[in-house]
Amino acid sequence: PGKWLLKPSRKTFMFLFVITWLVVTIHSDEDYYKLLGISREASTREVRQAFKKLALTMHPDKNPNDETAHEKFLKINRAYEVLKDEDLRKKYDKYGEKGLQDDQQGGRYESWNYYRYDFGIYDDDPEVITLDRGDFDAAVNSGEVWFVNFYYPRCSHCHELAPTWREFAKEMDGVVRIGAVNCGDNSRLCRSKGVSSYPSLLVFRAGVKYYGDRSKRSLTQFAMQFVTSKVSELWQGSIQAFASRVGWLITFCCSDSCWNGSVVRVCDVSLQDGLVKVGWIDCTMHTDLCGSFDVTSSTTALFPPDSSLTQEGSVLFLKTLDAREIYLQVLQHMPDLETLTKNSFEDKLAHHRWLVSFVFGGNSAAVHEYKKLGALLRDAHIQVGKVDCLSEAQLCASLYIQKPCVAVFKGLGIHDFEIHHGKDALYNIVAFAKESVSAHVTTLRPENFPRDEKVPWLVDFFAPWCPPCRALLPELRKASIQLHGQMKFGTLDCTIHQGLCSMYNINAYPTTVVFNKSSVHEYEGHHSADGILEFVQDLANPVVVTLTPETFQELVRRRKHAETWVVDFYAPWCGPCQALLPEWRRLARMLSGLINVGTVDCQKHHSFCQSESVRAYPEIRLFPQNRRDQYHDYKGWHRDAHSLKTWALSYLPRASVDLSPEDFRRKVLEGQEHWVLDFYAPWCGPCQHFAPEFEVLARMLKGTVRAGKVDCQAHYQTCQSAGITAYPTVRFYPYLGTTRVSATLPPPPHTHTHTHTHSLLTLIYTHSCFSLSHSRSEDMEVSMLTAVTLLSSLMSSTRDCSSWLSIPNPNLR
Missing domain, CATH: 3.40.30.10 (Glutaredoxin)
Structure with a gap:
């Protein structure tokens, strides 16, 4: 998949030329921007709006008599899936469709009702700012108060809240920024903010979650807690404050009903960001003072900076108590930059x-x-x-x-x-x-x-x-x-x-x-600071070996018996090859010390690649241990680093051993060696994905700690007696000259493994057992490095600690 085929012979040149011309012509017509009717500078929001408009008219549900409706809709759905995603959009802009061969979104779509009622709930509401992964941090770190609605398109409560949230946004315009995040499109962002239910309403700058009822009144009262203000009551003695270099917004109250929540909010709007100071005067008590300004009824006045009380026209009386209008008038009369x-x-x-x-x-x-x-x-x-x-x-x-x-x-x-x-x-x-x-x-x-x-x-x-x-x-x-x-x-x-x-x-x-x-x-590479740092690090200390025909013969063909190589045969002009490069460098870092990783430039060494029967780019081959004359082609669809790593590690000789119930009792519980065990089930997908990771751990600990695997489907009673309740579970059984005792600690909070490393080192010395939970394979990979550190620390400790270390996956029971 996603390979560029080479011409096999001169005889078929014209045939392939025609086919290639047809393919290029078809692909060149499929301009994703033209399909959606948008410009190349369209924002993510504009992409969604354009797609929704087309979806409502082109959906197969609305065109039952059109045999091509399904195919037409798949095209615009594919265009939307690519252009809404920053990484895929970059690949498409740079390489066209050929750069997307490994990313096959767009094959399924929702019903017409979904696009009509659930899709892009707030895209047409200017007061509600739709935030995506790319602009979320910039927004909430700006210093302004943000009240954000994290919603899911299919959530009924989210739709019930939507009309109120729109009215609330209009009410708070200029006071608090009102945002919305679609967790269907931004699941990683929502998880990183601890959002686990919908709708979740969070105030940023204060870091507070809203748990009250969802009426506009309650939402307003809650949000106003976070608008900093200091409204001063003024009297005759403080009248000179008006004439200071600081601007003032003053509300003159001529009745008991004047000073209410609405006026407070108006004052807060104008005071926001230190624009002006806000005060009020009780004209029922200070009639002479209010009379000196010819005030006979409740009103609001703006005293701009450097205004003069004696100069006619220097005070601006506002003829509205509407928050937005007051806010705009205050801005217009503030000093320019x-x-x-x-x-x-x-x-x-x-x-x-x-x-x-x-x-x-x-x-x-x-x-x-x-x-x-x-x-x-x-x-x-x-x-x-x-x-x-x-x-x-x-x-x-x-x-x-x-x-x-x-x-x-x-x-x-x-x-x-x-x-x-x-x-x-x-x-x-x-x-x-x-x-x-x-x-x-x-x-x-x-x-x-x-x-x-x-x-x-x-x-x-x-x-x-x-x-x-x-x-x-x-x-x-x-x-x-x-x-x-x-x-x-x-x-x-x-x-x-x-x-x-x-x-x-x-x-x-x-x-x-x-x-x-x-x-x-x-x-x-990926559009991230980490990706750039990795790239620069690779330039300083290359992890991928650039091979020539000579070095290929020396290092790969005549490799040592215990060495394994994976080699990428590529051409610089090949789009899928270019998309593979950052993943290939990442793979090399993952396999460092286990498998050698190299590349061969087939544009530069064309004759050599032909002699090696390389017929398409990229061609990925693994050259295993002890078999110099053999290699294995990578036939997987996904070319990300994790998929390639799993494939490559599967060809290494096992460093762990399978344990029967008798082996577990005799060698682990009663033996005099350190053991780290993987309790798994053959039907468990995460167990299969994790198996190569465990082999990495086994190799890293070889000679110090023995590694074993227990099949909990075949040996259910053994796993049950050991207290195994989730698969995969990794346990450490150290031999410290004492009887082994199992004990359990509550798992730590669900945060990233890196943040726990130091706390885990402390726990291992103070408790008889440590448990760490994971729900993602990437985290499990990191945990292996953590486990090695912990195992080494525990074995070097002189403390009499009878324990095991457990790292279960709580998602599988």
Whole structure:
């Protein structure tokens, strides 16, 4: 699957040419963006909206007389499945459909009723911000209060809540950010936030979950607890506060019913983010004071900064108590951002961190929102200003600013800055500014593009309209912090610097390249900081052996009897080969010390690959121990590192032994050796998936701890007497010169294994038994490394500890 076939002979050239032409023609017509009727810069939300619109008209349920309806719907469903996923979308944008051969989504779909009533519940509600994996962290870490609804499309309670949540969002607009996360599309995100039931309503910045009833009134009361405010009651003695340099929003109350919850909320809206101070005056007690402002009925007035009590018109009386209207009027009358010019720009930015809004005239609503940035970024010590590129055209041209944007200058002069390419929502800009000043990513231009640098550079060639490009940028910032001092990071906008991108043959976005003196390495991997760190680590210490015909004969053909090799025969132009590369490097790290991993470039060594009967790319072969003349082809569908590892490990000789009930009693319970046992059942899928991992553990402990396996289907009573209640379960039976005793501890909380390593080391010394639960095979793999550490610690301890170590999987009973 997903291979590029080679021509077997000259005789069939024309036939294959016709077939290939037909395939290319068919695939070229299947433009996923055109199928959904969207542009290449469409957001995930726009992808969902376009698909839903098509689904409601093209669904086979609505077209029972159309024999092609099923096939047509599969095409748009496939397009949706790819374009909604950042990783798959990047592969498609770069390699087309040939890069998706290992990802076969889109083969099934839901009923018409699902798309009509359950799909994208909040996609058409502007007040409810739909958050995905790519923008969730930026939103909730912006400093604003977020109230987020984690829902599942098929959840009836979620649909019952939806009308109330929409009304609640309108009510709270401008006060608290109201969000929604579809846990059907973002299951990993929801799990990471501890969401296990739907709907789950969580407030972020406070980290509080809502458990009350789901009426709009109750939701509002709950959310308002987290809006920080300090409303002051004013009187004659504090009247001079109005004339201070601080803006005030004052409510004059001329009746007992004036000062109610609604007014409190209005005041909180205006006070939010330190925009103005809020106060109120009881006009029933201070009639003279209210009379001096000609107030005869309850009203709200804005005293802008530096307003004068004696100057007519300096106080603005607002003719509404609507929260949103008051909020917008307050914004309009707040001082504008500091204007920077060509003369002041360099001096201002020389030694201080600035967020600069580049505008081209105009006075949009977004510009008014930006007035809040000064207060939001004050704690981060970031100053805020703006440059009008219509009046400062030369300055903007020197920085290649061609349209309105926001940039962060990092206090190192005017050339070290980063442009924001995400949403222009305030919360996104705040999160970007805080990330950018602590990261080390620079926006590149021809003047500062790395050439013959002594320090390695990682350069991301991208286009702002490309969603996978935008998703990668925050990960670059994280990686730049980890690699600071070892590597520099820069981004180049190929829509502006087309000539520079063409010079480096950039024809897909994003393309990430490491320049290390004369060496150039293109990054092929997951769009994550961890993936980038692994790639850089592999460049410094390669784990994959690059084989030539000569080294292949020496290292693989004439390998030692105890050596095993897996080799990838590939061609650089082959899409599936390129998609395999990051997984191949990851596989090499997983198999380090067990199996050697290599590659052969069949474009460079074409004759050699032909002599080895390589007929398609990528061709994956395993060369086993003790059989120099044999190899095994990989015939599996999935080419991810875990699947390949399971396949490769299955060819290693077993390091563990099978135990009968008599063996268990005589060798383990009564013997004088350390034993680690895997209790399993043949019908258990996770047991089969875990079996190679256990062999890794057995090999790592060989000579120190013996490894055995007990079949709990064949030897049920033995497992029952040992207290085995889940499969697979791994137990450690140390021999410490005492009788072995089984005892049980409650399992620790369900958090990632890495966080438990140190606590486990403590537990092993203070308790007679340790139990750790896992529900995913990846976690189980990590637990093996933890187990080795624990076993070594326990065996080196002089304490008289009669115990076993148990690592069960609680999901199988």
